[in-house]
Amino acid sequence: MEYRKIKGVKHYVYDDIDEFQKDHPEENVSHDWKNAKEGDWVVADEDSRICQLLKVSEKIKHPNDRPNYTHSKGYVRTVVGTFLRNDKTKMDTNFDEHPNRYTFSKKIKNTNSRVKERTSTTNKEKIFATTVAVGTDAVKAYMDAFNEEDKEKARKKALVLLKQRRVMEEIEKNVKDVAKALGVNHEYVLRSLKHLADFSDDQNIALQSLKELGKAIGTLGGQVKKVETGVVGMFQGFSPDELKGARRELLTDKKEVSDA
Numbered sequence: 001m002e003y004r005k006i007k008g009v010k011h012y013v014y015d016d017i018d019e020f021q022k023d024h025p026e027e028n029v030s031h032d033w034k035n036a037k038e039g040d041w042v043v044a045d046e047d048s049r050i051c052q053l054l055k056v057s058e059k060i061k062h063p064n065d066r067p068n069y070t071h072s073k074g075y076v077r078t079v080v081g082t083f084l085r086n087d088k089t090k091m092d093t094n095f096d097e098h099p100n101r102y103t104f105s106k107k108i109k110n111t112n113s114r115v116k117e118r119t120s121t122t123n124k125e126k127i128f129a130t131t132v133a134v135g136t137d138a139v140k141a142y143m144d145a146f147n148e149e150d151k152e153k154a155r156k157k158a159l160v161l162l163k164q165r166r167v168m169e170e171i172e173k174n175v176k177d178v179a180k181a182l183g184v185n186h187e188y189v190l191r192s193l194k195h196l197a198d199f200s201d202d203q204n205i206a207l208q209s210l211k212e213l214g215k216a217i218g219t220l221g222g223q224v225k226k227v228e229t230g231v232v233g234m235f236q237g238f239s240p241d242e243l244k245g246a247r248r249e250l251l252t253d254k255k256e257v258s259d260a
Contacts, residue, residue, distance in 0.1 A: 002095065004079050006054075011079035013093045014050040033076060034085045046092035051078045060084075077101065121170050128158075129167055133174030138162065 001019055003012045014020040017029060020041065029050055033042035038056040043049070058074035072086040081098030083091050121129065124145045131141035142148060142158035161167045179185065196209035 002093075004095065006079065011052065011054065013078075013080065016048070017050065020050045033083075033091050034073070036076075042091070044091040044093045046090045047094065049093040051080060051093055054078060118164075119166060121166050125161065125167055126170060128161060129170035130174050133171050133178055 001012060001014050003010045005011070012023070014023075020027075020029065024041065027041055030036040030040050030042045031045075033040075033044070033053065036042050036053055036056070038053055041050055041052050044051060053076050055077040056074070057076075060072060060075060072084040072089075074085045076083055076085060076091075078091070078093070079101065080093050080095055081101045082103060083089050128141050128145040131144060132138050136144075138158045139151060139155045142154040142161070143151065146154070146157070148154045148157065190213065193209045193213045197206050197213060200206040200209065
């Protein structure tokens with residue numbers, strides 16, 4: 001008998017039916033895990049050990065936007081791993097073969113590592129970036145793009161995406177496209193500031209506009225100041241510390257790329 005803890009709760013794998021019945025004398029065991037229900041105890045057809053189905057789903061989402069596994073009727077998850085419900089898949093209870101119980105792969109240890117190592121944006125990441133660029137809360141944008149119902153999980157995942165240079169570049173590109181469609185460019189901004197500085201009845205607004213113009217053209221400070229796009233500041237749903245952390249990682253990553 002073995003067990004692993006999930007959120008502090010022990011989930012057991014039993015070696016045989018006799019061992020199982022000592023702890024669960026009133027429970028039945030199914031020999032057909034592919035058609036069993038969530039919460040049922042089942043026999044793994046690969047090694048004949050007994051474990052519980054912690055999750056059963058008929059929907060399969062793939063993070064890389066590949067077509068759904070149409071050959072499968074969904075998946076099940078046990079304390080050991082996740083298994084597709086199809087004719088070819090066999091369930092086993094070997095913890096060493098499943099470094100990450102939340103993936104179908106036997107090689108992936110950390111799904112976040114794939115997000116960080118990827119160099120090009122996926123279709124869902126592009127949808128996320130576009131949705132954020134038009135002003136949607138980043139958490140809501142993630143929930144919509146990735147069909148995620150858990151708001152707290154979406155918040156954590158969205159923050160991971162906001163730390164990725166490829167995603168930020170996609171967001172910035174979309175922001176520029178939206179601005180272009182609205183006729184907003186550098187010339188428009190400078191002209192608008194100049195108009196406020198010249199004609200505003202409010203001296204504070206006129207003075208502030210003049211200062212912004214000075215910063216933009218380098219009069220104040222002696223040189224033109226390079227300003228980051230600051231798209232991170234548009235996001236809602238995150239604490240100031242989280243946003244600072246995301247921005248710090250972006251800037252560090254950008255420096256490393258330029259030094260390479």
